[in-house]
Amino acid sequence: MTSILKVDQIQNAAGTAGLTIDSSGNVDVSNRFIGLYKSGNQSLTTDTYTKITGWTEDSSSGLTWDATNNKLIVDKSGSYLINFSLQIYSSSNNLNDVRQVVYRNGTEFFGTYAMIVSGGGTSDPFDLRHSHTTITNIFNFEEDDELELYVLAQGSGLFVYGGDGAHPRSTGFSALRVG
Numbered sequence: 001m002t003s004i005l006k007v008d009q010i011q012n013a014a015g016t017a018g019l020t021i022d023s024s025g026n027v028d029v030s031n032r033f034i035g036l037y038k039s040g041n042q043s044l045t046t047d048t049y050t051k052i053t054g055w056t057e058d059s060s061s062g063l064t065w066d067a068t069n070n071k072l073i074v075d076k077s078g079s080y081l082i083n084f085s086l087q088i089y090s091s092s093n094n095l096n097d098v099r100q101v102v103y104r105n106g107t108e109f110f111g112t113y114a115m116i117v118s119g120g121g122t123s124d125p126f127d128l129r130h131s132h133t134t135i136t137n138i139f140n141f142e143e144d145d146e147l148e149l150y151v152l153a154q155g156s157g158l159f160v161y162g163g164d165g166a167h168p169r170s171t172g173f174s175a176l177r178v179g
Contacts, residue, residue, distance in 0.1 A: 031177055032062030032076060038162035038171035041089070044153055049101070052149045052160055055173070063175060072175060074145040079179040084149060085134045087170035091157030095128040099152040100135065104145055110135065111150075130161070132170075138178060149173060 009020045021027055035058040044050050053070045065072055074080075086100045101111035114133050131153075141147075151160055163170035 033174070033176040034060040034063040034065060034072065035174045036065060036172060037169040038160060040162045042160040042162070044088075044151065044158035044160060046156060046158060047152065047154050049099075049150050049152045050160075052151055052171070054162070058169075062177070070148065072147040074141045074143060074147070076177065077141065077143045078177050079138050079140050081136075081138050081174075081176045081178050083134065083136045083172070083174045085170075085172045086132065086151060087161040087163070088131045088133075088151065088153050089159045089161040090129055090153075090155040091159070092155060093129045094155045095131055095158070096154035098131045098133055100133050101150045101152075102135070103148040103150060104141070106146075106148075108150075109147075110137070110139065128155075147175075 007021065036055040037058055038052065039054045039056045042050075042052060042054060051070060055065060055067065055070060057065050057067075063072065063075065082102070084100060084102060086098070088095060088098050098114045099111060101108050103109060112133055112135050114131060161170045
């Protein structure tokens with residue numbers, strides 16, 4: 001036996017909307033997410049962890065970026081899909097390595113390390129100018145956890161590259177609560 005339940009909205013007992021179905025059958029689930037992109041370029045000092053600042057919020061629902069302190073404060077515990085995409089630029093064409101890190105509550109929580117060429121960048125046969133690294137995974141966070149984005153690179157004339165007219169939004173961060 002099959003049955004059809006005809007509803008437009010499902011709410012909890014307090015009346016808060018949890019799920020809405022429009023006339024085309026599209027389901028709108030209230031979920032927490034945020035999408036950020038780096039505004040402009042940010043200078044880096046070689047071999048020094050630097051907090052990435054100057055983010056622009058592209059879209060969000062339920063998550064808020066603290067633009068003054070450049071951090072995301074988790075308002076609900078759960079599992080979050082995180083994507084952190086980083087573009088580094090060296091005007092001297094001697095980019096050596098890149099480390100991108102997410103700190104949780106002031107301590108390194110996860111990251112990646114891209115060794116481009118060994119030897120400290122003094123003898124770089126690649127003359128590397130741009131590097132792009134990305135971290136994507138699901139992580140568990142607790143309410144009030146604070147996430148901050150850091151980078152370390154080796155070379156000279158280093159920048160976190162925010163993009164230009166031809167390559168906008170080259171560095172970005174997003175979080176989506178999935179459970």
